[in-house]
Amino acid sequence: MNTEGAAVGRRSFAAIGTINHVLSAQADRVEAAAVIVRQQLAELDATCSRFRADSELSALARGREVAISPLLTELLAAGIRTARRTNGLVDPTVGAAMRRLGYDDDLATIRVRPARSEPLDYQPAPGFWRIALDQSAHRVMIPYGVEVDLGASAKAWAADRAARTCHEQLGGGFLVNLGGDLAVAGRPPQGGWQVSVDDATELDRDDWPIVTVRSGGLATSSTAVRTWRHGDRELHHIIDPHTGDVADPWWRAVTVVAETAELANAAATAAVVLGPEAAHWLARRRLPARLVSQAGLPVYVGEWPEDVSVRSRAAGSLGDQSRTAQLRASA
């Protein structure tokens, strides 16, 4: 039986270049929670957007140590933590590589401008170790030539922060979903939070697998959603720091559950970069995950449950069977 209940409140809004959702296990607290999350995302955008010349990160002097805000300190620390945890598979110094590949504005803007075709210039990321951050003094030195892109960590970190703040200030259970990076705090609704996974296949929403999450974070990274064209190539937004090119699209999407959204997102993005070694890498770190091949078929890691979707449940079959049939029909 679904125990979703009528008490769950939900607000959705656009910010930081994506659609965000705030859910409260107590419907009467969702409005106040949405105010908190909107405010935090406005601060996030003003602090670390690389598409805004007036953001604190864009305006930072290079080549000397400078004072920075506590929020930018936290965001840079999260980016460096992510890079260390993933042994450099996810690196915040890919900003210049992103720009060279054409991802230098919101995707909505990039997609409507004429496609570029000049030869691409691939250069490895300078490396996260070049960022000298003094976290306790709120000071940082970023050398000339190092362009920082916190896109791979900031959103997930912000989801954790927002869910935690809502719980601490309002009491009760909250889920904050920032463009697919989900964080949960407090007591979930009866039956847990039901999360469907859009793995960027052509399948109908009723075929998306649904999992129950009660704590921590869940994140999906995909090579098939945030895409744009350059000449004959379709590019996506996940960069391999070692090459400066987009990661080989071995997987369409990788979804990971972890103790926080920051951890889940770090692992999901690293898995995309790793390609065929990803399932083993995730298993060694005991991270439940679901990886979807380019053909649309899932690989499960650890304790990730077998797929159950709305359609498979109605048909009384496993999600895999329903999914395979749907994929064949749409091929």
Next chain:
Amino acid sequence: MTTHPSRSARVLARERGIRAVRRTTIAVALTAAATVSGVAGLLAADWSNAATVTSSDTTASESSTGTSDNDDWGTSTTPEQSSGGSSHTSSGGS
């Protein structure tokens, strides 16, 4: 009787030795970077300090091979199979 470690054992030991050296070197590099950061706070535009930070590049680069284990991944959190009904929200590719 004298026994010799098998070739695979020797290879494994050598790899472990290399891995231990790498970890030590990385720790030293990080400590050095933190120290430099502190000094740079006193001498804001001292380029000799900036150069010292850059000098750790080679070592740090070796740490980014993706081969070493890393236990800093929090406690295990497990998703459960959904018991039914529609979803509250969805996680799409970001």
